[in-house]
Amino acid sequence: MLFKLAASSVRHRWKDYLLLFSGLAISSAIFYLFETIAANHHFLMTNGQTVSNLIGYVFGFGAILLGLLTLIYLNYANSFLLSMRQRDYGLFIMLGTRKKRIGRLIWLETMVLGSMATLLGIALGIGLSFGLSSLVINFLGTAATAYHAFWIPAIIWTLVIYLGLFLLAATWNTVVMTKKPVLQLLKANQQSSFHQSKPFILLVELITGVLLLVIGYYVMIKPLVFHQYTIIIAVLTLTFGTYFLFKAVVNTLLQWLERFSFAKRGLNGFTLAQLRFRIADYTKVLTGITMMFAMALGAITVGMGLDKMIDTTSRVSGAYDLSIVDPTSQQQQLIDQLSLQQKKTYTFVRDGKKLVFAANQFKSQPFWQVKIGEKVGRQITDAKLQVIPAQKTDLLASELSNYLGISRQESGQVDQVKVQTDLSQITGSTEKVVFLRTKNIRQSAPILKKLAQLEKQKHPAAMNNPSLWLGDWNSYQQVRVLYSGLEFMAVLLGISFLAMLASCLMFKILSGSFTDIPRYELLRKLGTHESSLRWSIRREIAILFGLPAVLGVVHVLFGLNLFASLLADPYKNLWLPFIIFGLIYLGYYLFLNLIYQKIVLKKVDK
Amino acid sequence: MENNSVIQAHHLKKVYGKQQERKYTALKDVSFSVTTGDFVGVMGASGSGKTTLLNMLATFDRPTAGTVEIAGQDVTQLKGNALADFRAKQMGFIFQDFNLLENLTSAQNIGLPLSLQGKPAKEIDQIVIKIAQALEIENLLSKYPAQLSGGQKQRIACARALVNQPQILFGDEPTGALDSKAARELLGLLQQINQKEKTAILLVTHDAFSASYCRRIIFIKDGEIGHELVRQASQSRPDFYQQILDQLGTFEK
Numbered sequence: 001m002l003f004k005l006a007a008s009s010v011r012h013r014w015k016d017y018l019l020l021f022s023g024l025a026i027s028s029a030i031f032y033l034f035e036t037i038a039a040n041h042h043f044l045m046t047n048g049q050t051v052s053n054l055i056g057y058v059f060g061f062g063a064i065l066l067g068l069l070t071l072i073y074l075n076y077a078n079s080f081l082l083s084m085r086q087r088d089y090g091l092f093i094m095l096g097t098r099k100k101r102i103g104r105l106i107w108l109e110t111m112v113l114g115s116m117a118t119l120l121g122i123a124l125g126i127g128l129s130f131g132l133s134s135l136v137i138n139f140l141g142t143a144a145t146a147y148h149a150f151w152i153p154a155i156i157w158t159l160v161i162y163l164g165l166f167l168l169a170a171t172w173n174t175v176v177m178t179k180k181p182v183l184q185l186l187k188a189n190q191q192s193s194f195h196q197s198k199p200f201i202l203l204v205e206l207i208t209g210v211l212l213l214v215i216g217y218y219v220m221i222k223p224l225v226f227h228q229y230t231i232i233i234a235v236l237t238l239t240f241g242t243y244f245l246f247k248a249v250v251n252t253l254l255q256w257l258e259r260f261s262f263a264k265r266g267l268n269g270f271t272l273a274q275l276r277f278r279i280a281d282y283t284k285v286l287t288g289i290t291m292m293f294a295m296a297l298g299a300i301t302v303g304m305g306l307d308k309m310i311d312t313t314s315r316v317s318g319a320y321d322l323s324i325v326d327p328t329s330q331q332q333q334l335i336d337q338l339s340l341q342q343k344k345t346y347t348f349v350r351d352g353k354k355l356v357f358a359a360n361q362f363k364s365q366p367f368w369q370v371k372i373g374e375k376v377g378r379q380i381t382d383a384k385l386q387v388i389p390a391q392k393t394d395l396l397a398s399e400l401s402n403y404l405g406i407s408r409q410e411s412g413q414v415d416q417v418k419v420q421t422d423l424s425q426i427t428g429s430t431e432k433v434v435f436l437r438t439k440n441i442r443q444s445a446p447i448l449k450k451l452a453q454l455e456k457q458k459h460p461a462a463m464n465n466p467s468l469w470l471g472d473w474n475s476y477q478q479v480r481v482l483y484s485g486l487e488f489m490a491v492l493l494g495i496s497f498l499a500m501l502a503s504c505l506m507f508k509i510l511s512g513s514f515t516d517i518p519r520y521e522l523l524r525k526l527g528t529h530e531s532s533l534r535w536s537i538r539r540e541i542a543i544l545f546g547l548p549a550v551l552g553v554v555h556v557l558f559g560l561n562l563f564a565s566l567l568a569d570p571y572k573n574l575w576l577p578f579i580i581f582g583l584i585y586l587g588y589y590l591f592l593n594l595i596y597q598k599i600v601l602k603k604v605d606k
Numbered sequence: 607m608e609n610n611s612v613i614q615a616h617h618l619k620k621v622y623g624k625q626q627e628r629k630y631t632a633l634k635d636v637s638f639s640v641t642t643g644d645f646v647g648v649m650g651a652s653g654s655g656k657t658t659l660l661n662m663l664a665t666f667d668r669p670t671a672g673t674v675e676i677a678g679q680d681v682t683q684l685k686g687n688a689l690a691d692f693r694a695k696q697m698g699f700i701f702q703d704f705n706l707l708e709n710l711t712s713a714q715n716i717g718l719p720l721s722l723q724g725k726p727a728k729e730i731d732q733i734v735i736k737i738a739q740a741l742e743i744e745n746l747l748s749k750y751p752a753q754l755s756g757g758q759k760q761r762i763a764c765a766r767a768l769v770n771q772p773q774i775l776f777g778d779e780p781t782g783a784l785d786s787k788a789a790r791e792l793l794g795l796l797q798q799i800n801q802k803e804k805t806a807i808l809l810v811t812h813d814a815f816s817a818s819y820c821r822r823i824i825f826i827k828d829g830e831i832g833h834e835l836v837r838q839a840s841q842s843r844p845d846f847y848q849q850i851l852d853q854l855g856t857f858e859k
């Protein structure tokens with residue numbers, strides 16, 4: 001009987017349940033998608049040892065972040081569920097149902113909802129992974145065979161994490177529902193959480209908040225002071241700083257605004273009061289949202305920035321993309337197709353295992369190198385191209401041996417590269433080497449790939465040896481995998497953060513909407529214009545969306561500084577990710593607005 | 607008659623149920639009028655259609671057929687903002703429960719209709735204080751509804767209903783949630799307003815005691831006006847109360 005009652009009330013509010021259910025399913029789908037990469041060591045390993053370790057580490061870090069976020073998210077989803085069910089359960093208890101039975105019902109309800117959502121989420125996630133698999137493979141390298149959209153360890157991880165968390169939630173719900181006084185459950189809707197804060201306390205909170213934020217920002221501006229602790233310190237100080245700032249400033253601002261005559265015009269007073277009542281309860285949510293907003297925006301910005309850095313980073317090892325010894329006619333054809341920035345051709349004499357260059361050819365045709373930046377942490381981003389003076393033969397020799405020497409030592413072909421003015425003592429075959437620097441390594445990639453392949457075939461012993469270094473093309477391949485991996489992860493994380501953030505905000509606002517229905521009904525009966533009601537709702541939600549956005553953007557602006565070592569100029573072209581992000585955020589706002597109005601402003605007169 | 611009638615209801619009919627649903631006729635054919643300064647009670651058994659009638663008079667719902675004129679205007683034709691403005695300017699309401707917004711103070715609650723009309727803040731403050739003095743609720747003004755008793759809340763609701771000096775005040779069982787002492791106070795207050803301000807009052811109630819404060823009582827039975835009682839000038843309230851009880855006795859047979 002009790003089950004029937006419970007089921008019927010679920011049916012009655014199926015829309016709210018659908019919202020909750022789909023939110024949970026999407027969250028677990030994202031988690032699954034992430035795990036198909038993070039939990040597939042085989043796949044991560046295909047890209048070579050050094051890169052794989054790094055990527056594995058990066059994805060591990062991402063998985064922890066995502067897990068943390070999931071925890072927060074489920075917490076909000078659960079409180080939404082609780083707020084929906086409180087009254088019903090209060091009623092059951094009042095009617096004399098034993099608490100133990102109620103407890104079991106609640107436990108079961110949470111678990112059923114949770115496990116169904118997780119299963120659906122995994123199914124969705126598998127579909128999503130299939131859909132995105134070409135994208136994933138494209139981003140993470142060519143190892144198509146190693147990536148599996150259907151990946152058992154990912155399923156297991158998702159199940160373990162989600163079911164574990166739901167188990168916690170179910171137990172928590174049971175305890176809350178059975179321990180709370182009945183009256184409190186029944187009157188959950190009428191309770192007002194508002195209490196006026198003393199000015200002194202507000203001031204203390206304000207100072208604490210600002211101080212924490214300043215510390216957080218300082219740490220991010222000077223990441224070298226605290227090294228690896230920077231991120232932890234920043235996350236902690238910013239989170240608490242945001243919390244106190246919201247608590248103090250918004251409270252004060254609202255109390256202050258209410259004094260003005262503007263507060264008595266139309267529904268202004270009502271909106272202010274709504275916000276003031278909510279702010280106390282929303283401070284925590286807003287803080288969470290602000291942090292998620294900052295991370296989502298930060299991740300997407302960094303991800304997009306990383307993409308631009310692939311070329312720069314891969315080209316710090318040398319000035320030339322490829323070096324080709326005695327190009328074949330096939331290679332020559334390919335070279336002609338390239339759009340080149342520099343093409344240098346030198347001759348040398350192969351004397352046994354010694355390669356000897358005549359120094360004078362570097363006068364007419366200067367050889368270039370990359371000068372790495374001097375500032376700690378900015379070596380790569382400050383790197384510059386420069387000419388090696390022809391008289392510095394040692395420097396020339398060591399730079400040339402990067403391309404021709406060291407990497408061929410193992411195979412026993414070359415053990416020394418020399419540059420000297422007088423070649424009369426040297427005997428041996430004369431060969432030609434061509435150094436190529438393309439205008440755009442990314443655009444030339446397909447041709448470079450073929451060229452490099454052909455060049456490697458000349459050294460059968462070193463065919464699969466990655467240390468056969470022909471030029472920046474080698475680095476480009478590795479960096480691209482690493483950075484695309486990072487980029488992919490950053491964007492994926494950014495989108496998950498954004499999705500969960502929106503969902504959290506939605507749950508929180510919607511769980512408040514049930515108390516709002518009679519309020520708006522009353523306002524309408526008192527003769528409020530329909531348009532004013534809508535305007536009031538729009539404004540109220542806009543403020544709840546806007547506050548985290550403003551503070552979140554500030555966090556991001558400071559936080560980007562952390563990536564100065566990775567991105568040449570983290571602040572360049574910021575508008576693009578910001579606009580994309582802003583549009584998505586705006587979309588969420590409009591969507592939530594619509595739903596909220598649908599729920600709260602039910603039409604009465606036809 | 608025409609000039610001083612506040613409400614004129616002509617042949618009101620209300621059928622509940624949408625196209626596919628089962629139809630239920632809650633009101634069959636109701637016509638009556640309320641004059642300026644009138645104090646009308648609407649009585650009847652549960653389910654007889656009292657709330658239905660009030661909702662139509664108060665413009666919360668539209669009749670299936672018939673018209674309602676308030677202050678000479680056919681309100682069944684009003685829509686949207688015109689309807690909202692009409693409510694805000696001409697009518698006051700007191701409901702059985704949930705009258706006040708719990709996130710506003712009493713003063714803000716009372717001033718709300720004036721805010722909605724865009725009155726300047728200073729004027730709102732003055733009017734609120736004046737009306738609070740008249741109803742002896744000045745000490746409650748800065749409190750939130752959660753800090754008030756049921757009776758106090760209804761007095762605040764009463765103040766809010768009167769703040770825009772409406773032509774007519776509607777109440778749907780405003781004493782329903784009050785004990786007899788608080789109910790008596792509220793009714794006394796309504797009577798006083800009715801006499802001093804000449805505000806017409808229409809009160810739905812199932813309780814004979816509350817009804818005895820009215821000047822005229824309409825009995826609804828099965829969606830029609832079954833009977834009408836008018837209190838004579840010479841008649842005392844207890845006497846009228848007895849008459850209502852007798853009427854209810856015969857009515858329910």
Ligand SMILES: Nc1ncnc2c1ncn2[C@@H]1O[C@H](COP(=O)(O)OP(=O)(O)OP(=O)(O)O)[C@@H](O)[C@H]1O
Nearest residue numbers: 622623630632651652653654655656657658659812
């Ligand atoms: N929205 C509705 N849809 C369908 N039927 C309705 C609706 N509202 C009321 N009714 C029906 O109309 C009839 C009159 O209802 P109404 O609420 O007017 O009664 P009432 O006289 O106010 O009763 P009470 O004294 O119990 O409040 C009832 O039989 C009720 O079931």
Ligand SMILES: [Mg+2]
Nearest residue numbers: 656657658778
């Ligand atoms: Mg009724």
